[in-house]
Amino acid sequence: xxxxxxxxxxxxxxxxxxxxxxxxxxxxxxxxxxxxxxxxxxxxxxxxxxxxxxxxxxxxxxxxxxxxxxxxxxxxxxxxxxxxxxxxxxxxxxxxxxxxxxxxxxxxxxxxxxxxxxxxxxxxxxxxxxxxxxxxxxxxxxxxxxxxxxxxxxxxxxxxxxxxxxxxxxxxxxxxxxxxxxxxxxxxxxxxxxxxxxxxxxxxxxxxxxxxxxxxxxxxxxxxxxxxxxxxxxxxxxxxxxxxxxxxxxxxxxxxxxxxxxxxxxxxxxxxxxxxxxxxxxxxxxxxxxxxxx
Amino acid sequence: xxxxxxxxxxxxxxxxxxxxxxxxxxxxxxxxxxxxxxxxxxxxxxxxxxxxxxxxxxxxxxxxxxxxxxxxxxxxxxxxxxxxxxxxxxxxxxxxxxxxxxxxxxxxxxxxxxxxxxxxxxxxxxxxxxxxxxxxxxxxxxxxxxxxxxxxxxxxxxxxxxxxxxxxxxxxxxxxxxxxxxxxxxxxxxxxxxxxxxxxxxxxxxxxxxxxxxxxxxxxxxxxxxxxxxxxxxxxxxxxxxxxxxxxxxxxxxxxxxxxxxxxxxxxxxxxxxxxxxxxxxxxxxxxxxxxxxxxxxxxxxxxxxxxxxxxxxxxxxxxxxxxxxxxxxxxxxxxxxxxxxxxxxxxxxxxx
Ligand SMILES: Nc1ncnc2c1ncn2[C@@H]1O[C@H](COP(=O)(O)OP(=O)(O)OP(=O)(O)O)[C@@H](O)[C@H]1O
Ligand SMILES: [Mg+2]
Numbered sequence: 295x296x297x298x299x300x301x302x303x304x305x306x307x308x309x310x311x312x313x314x315x316x317x318x319x320x321x322x323x324x325x326x327x328x329x330x331x332x333x334x335x336x337x338x339x340x341x342x343x344x345x346x347x348x349x350x351x352x353x354x355x356x357x358x359x360x361x362x363x364x365x366x367x368x369x370x371x372x373x374x375x376x377x378x379x380x381x382x383x384x385x386x387x388x389x390x391x392x393x394x395x396x397x398x399x400x401x402x403x404x405x406x407x408x409x410x411x412x413x414x415x416x417x418x419x420x421x422x423x424x425x426x427x428x429x430x431x432x433x434x435x436x437x438x439x440x441x442x443x444x445x446x447x448x449x450x451x452x453x454x455x456x457x458x459x460x461x462x463x464x465x466x467x468x469x470x471x472x473x474x475x476x477x478x479x480x481x482x483x484x485x486x487x488x489x490x491x492x493x494x495x496x497x498x499x500x501x502x503x504x505x506x507x508x509x510x511x512x513x514x515x516x517x518x519x520x521x522x523x524x525x526x527x528x529x530x531x532x533x534x535x536x537x538x539x540x541x542x543x544x545x546x547x548x549x550x551x552x553x554x555x556x557x558x559x560x561x562x563x564x565x566x567x568x569x570x571x572x573x574x575x576x577x578x579x580x581x582x583x584x585x586x587x588x
Numbered sequence: 589x590x591x592x593x594x595x596x597x598x599x600x601x602x603x604x605x606x607x608x609x610x611x612x613x614x615x616x617x618x619x620x621x622x623x624x625x626x627x628x629x630x631x632x633x634x635x636x637x638x639x640x641x642x643x644x645x646x647x648x649x650x651x652x653x654x655x656x657x658x659x660x661x662x663x664x665x666x667x668x669x670x671x672x673x674x675x676x677x678x679x680x681x682x683x684x685x686x687x688x689x690x691x692x693x694x695x696x697x698x699x700x701x702x703x704x705x706x707x708x709x710x711x712x713x714x715x716x717x718x719x720x721x722x723x724x725x726x727x728x729x730x731x732x733x734x735x736x737x738x739x740x741x742x743x744x745x746x747x748x749x750x751x752x753x754x755x756x757x758x759x760x761x762x763x764x765x766x767x768x769x770x771x772x773x774x775x776x777x778x779x780x781x782x783x784x785x786x787x788x789x790x791x792x793x794x795x796x797x798x799x800x801x802x803x804x805x806x807x808x809x810x811x812x813x814x815x816x817x818x819x820x821x822x823x824x825x826x827x828x829x830x831x832x833x834x835x836x837x838x839x840x841x842x843x844x845x846x847x848x849x850x851x852x853x854x855x856x857x858x859x860x861x862x863x864x865x866x867x868x869x870x871x872x873x874x875x876x877x878x879x880x881x882x883x884x885x886x887x888x889x890x891x892x893x894x895x896x897x898x899x900x901x902x903x904x905x906x907x908x909x910x911x912x913x914x915x916x917x918x919x920x921x922x923x924x925x926x927x928x929x930x931x932x933x934x935x936x937x938x939x940x941x
Contacts, residue, residue, distance in 0.1 A: 369806060395808030409799035411863075412792070420796050424808030426789045430817060433788030434781040441788050488807065 320383060322347045322492055322524050323368065328377035330363055330548075337363040338374070338548045345492070348518055350525045352535045354559075355545035356568060361528045362404055364545070365494050368526075369394055369401050381492070395424040400490030402481040404497045404528070410470025414480050417469045418455060421487025422448045455483050459513060475506040482513060486521070493517060495527040499534055507534065514538055536560065544568065611783050621866075628772055632765035640764040642876065647771040648832045650872035651778045653856040654865065655825025658782060660854070661863030662791065663818040664798030665713055669725040670853045672732035673823045675845025677702045677830025679736065679743045682751035682840045691754035691761075691835055695774075699827040705732075706823020707816050714812040729847055736842035748841030751834040771832055775869075778825055783865050785821070794818055795863075855912045861922025870923040875908060882907040 321344035330338040337360045345351045353361045366372040368379055370391035379386045381397065389397065400421070409417050426448060428441035436442050456462050459479050464472055469480055478498060485493055498514065499507045511534060517523045529535050535542060536556040543553035546568040552559050559565055612618035631643060656670045681698035685691045709728035716724050736743045743749055754761040754770060761767055785791035796804035797814050805811055834840040852875055860871025886903040919926060 371802070390810075391805045392808050392810045394806060401806055403803060407800050407803035409796050409804070411799055412795055416792055416795075420792050420804070420807050420809075423789060423793060423796075428789045430785065430790040430821065433790050434784050436784035436788065441784070445788055484807070 321345055321380075322382065323526070324380040325364070325368070326378045326380065328364070328367055328374040328379065330360070330367060330372055331375045336548050338367070338545075340377070341545065341548070341550045342377075343543050343550065343553060345524060345526055346540075347491075347524055348522065349540040350514065350518055350527065350538050352527045352529060352539040352542045353545060354529065354532070354535055354542060358547075359545040360548040361545055362496055363548075365401065365496055365526070365528065369399065369494060395421075395488050395490075398489075398491035399494065400485035400488035400492070401494035402478070402485050402496060402498060404500070406474075406477050406481065408469040408477055408480055408484070411468055413466050414461060414469055414472070414483075415449070415452060415456070415465045417480055418452045418483045418487045419448060421484045422452065424488065452483075452487060455486050458516075459483050459486075460509070475502050478502065478506075478510070479513075482510075486517070486523075490523060492524045492526065495525065495529075497528055497530060499529060499531050507531065511538060611780075611787075625772075625776060629769075632768050637764055640768050644764060644768055644771050644836060646869070646873045646876050647768075647775045648829050648836070649853075649856065649876060650869040651774060651832070652826050652829035653853055653860065653872045654778055654782055654868040655822040655829070656853045657822075657857045657860075657863060657865070657868045658785070658794070658825070659818050659822035661857055661861075662786070662798065663794045663815065665815060665818060666718075666722045666854075667725040667819075667822065668722055668847065668850050668854075669709065669727075669729035669732065670822065670826055671845050671847065671849030671851075672729045673702055673706055673826035674830040674833070674849065674853075675736060675840075675842065676705055676732055676823075677827030678751070678834030678840045678845070679749065679830075680827065681831030682749045682834050683742055685752040685835070686749065691752050692756060692770075695754075695828060695831040695835070698831040699824045702827025702830070703820045703824040706826070707820040710816045710819025710823075713815040713819060726847070729850055733842060733846065736845065743840070743842065746842075748839055751838055751840055753838065754835055767836055771836075774828060774832060778828065779865055779869075782825075786865065790814070790817070852908070855908060857922075858912060858920075859915045859922055861924035864922060864924040867922045867924035870927075874911070874923065878907055878911055879905075 323345040325341060325343050328338055328341045329336070341360075341364060343351075353364060355361055363372060367374050368381075368386065370386070370389065370393075373387070381399065386397075394400075409420065412420075426444060428439070428444050432439035432441045453462075453465075456465055459482065461476065461479055461483065464476060464480075469477060472480065478501075482495070482498065485495075495514070499510050502510065514525060514527065515538060517525050527535075527539070539556055541554060542556055542559045544551050544559060544562070544565050546564075551564040551568055552562040554562075610618070612621065628643070632640060635643070652670065652674050656667060659665050659667055659670075677698045680701045681691070681694045684694035684697050689697065709725070709731075712724040713721055737745060739745070740747075754767075759766070761770055786795075793804065793809045793814050794817075796807065796809055797811060797818075801811055830845075856871035856875045857868060858871070859874050860869070861867030882903055889903075915922065
């Protein structure tokens with residue numbers, strides 16, 4: 295089933311926001327010395343890291359550490375006070391938010407951000423917006439001018455994503471009426487519909503039960519392994535992070551306190567200290583993940 | 589908003605994606621609409637002049653309400669100036685036709701010019717939301733009213749302007765029966781246009797902007813562009829409707845295009861159902877017919893209690909206001925929602941209790 299979806303993925307066309315080809319060891323995304331201030335609050339202080347093409351890259355850290363702020367800087371919601379963010383070798387700082395989809399950056403949100411009154415199908419179709427051509431005039435003419443053909447073509451694509459994420463049974467429901475877990479899944483579907491090169495996931499498993507988490511983990515693995523996306527993820531569930539990630543960085547009070555492979559990060563003294571103030575749950579998870587790794 | 593659980597009857601499975609994108613939710617809805625249009629076609633053959641004139645006005649208001657529904661229902665932007673755009677369309681078409689342009693061409697031209705004007709007045713929407721946008725659109729209402737009064741070259745100033753009679757291949761559209769067909773044509777075309785918009789890229793973008801503008805932007809939707817575009821679309825239909833209105837009366841004067849008309853348009857879409865295409869028609873019919881029903885009612889009442897005879901005019905006025913409040917409180921999703929609920933219970937008919 296997965297392969298079928300993969301097979302229909304069109305190669306990204308040249309000129310569609312591609313800023314020159316990457317050399318094999320050039321990072322897809324490079325964050326350089328980014329700082330972000332809200333009045334007196336330093337949400338981020340001189341954070342640097344690089345995300346390689348095809349990897350699953352995670353940001354962890356206690357509540358309020360600045361993880362979402364980092365994602366918001368990349369997606370353009372916040373503007374760093376200092377530093378630069380390079381995507382495919384070119385600065386993202388001057389690009390508007392609505393350029394992101396065309397550049398190949400998609401994201402999901404920590405607090406659900408679906409179009410509540412639209413059907414699941416339509417929500418996901420919005421992800422195709424940037425690659426569709428029909429407009430208000432040809433859309434109104436529908437039968438003449440190609441809108442119908444294009445809509446049906448894109449719908450077929452969206453159905454593949456729907457099948458892959460196993461949400462066919464709710465495809466006609468208004469997104470706002472779905473359960474939390476399903477809505478998270480629809481958000482992932484919508485972000486996947488963008489066909490991004492870089493997909494940003496803000497706590498994709500928050501509020502899910504074990505079964506839902508397992509499903510979500512499968513999907514996240516597929517993002518890179520089958521769809522060729524690069525995944526950047528924020529997640530509190532340590533087990534998930536350590537299992538899925540190729541590399542991890544740890545933020546605490548807006549600073550990067552550690553980074554590396556999951557094993558390296560777990561062994562890091564700073565990390566343990568940063569989490570000491572947290573609930574036992576997190577510490578237990580850390581310990582459990584360490585045991586597994588050992 | 590509550591939602592009607594899967595309003596499709598059992599057994600009405602959609603077998604292809606094409607069926608999924610169909611114009612109507614159900615085959616029944618499609619057939620009913622077709623039947624309604626066919627029935628409407630026959631009205632000039634048997635209907636009284638009174639009925640015809642009422643249906644013409646309902647059609648005209650329905651087109652304008654439909655436009656407002658794109659702006660307010662689909663995009664979530666309120667406008668208190670829709671009546672002024674309606675008026676602008678009426679003046680524009682009268683103006684074009686006075687310059688020798690055939691009326692049937694002047695009408696869509698008026699629609700396009702109103703689109704442009706609407707987009708200019710829609711520019712504040714790029715930055716303003718909610719109450720602030722409402723005030724900005726109120727300003728456009730008054731600016732346009734002022735323009736109607738001053739731009740005598742365009743509107744005839746305080747005298748108003750004459751609107752030519754439409755003609756098609758030498759056939760004068762000079763009676764209600766013929767004009768009815770002209771209005772019906774525009775009603776059908778307008779409703780098809782908006783229904784198609786709703787199932788294609790830009791229509792979805794408008795709804796996305798309404799439901800969650802932050803994530804809409806992340807999907808590549810340019811908020812400013814769509815917010816202004818929505819004003820353009822709604823003004824187009826206001827302009828067309830205004831043009832039809834002007835040429836129907838044969839005379840256009842500014843008095844009719846006040847804030848009261850704007851509020852009536854809002855009432856139509858609230859009562860009909862925000863964001864509902866067919867609700868726009870129901871709402872227009874309701875707002876147009878309600879005062880007349882109330883007049884009859886007040887007349888009867890005055891027959892029984894002569895002392896309230898003087899107040900009967902107010903009963904008419906008040907009924908519209910009362911209807912809006914009642915709908916907001918009791919049926920915020922409008923008449924169209926009531927209809928769907930009714931249909932849902934018919935479907936289950938023998939087992940619904
Ligand atoms: N728009 C904003 N205005 C003011 N302060 C903000 C804003 N956004 C974030 N902050 C502050 O920046 C800091 C980092 O917040 P952020 O949401 O990035 O944390 P987080 O790591 O995502 O936390 P969580 O795990 O709870 O989601 C917090 O102190 C927060 O209060
Ligand atoms: Mg966060």
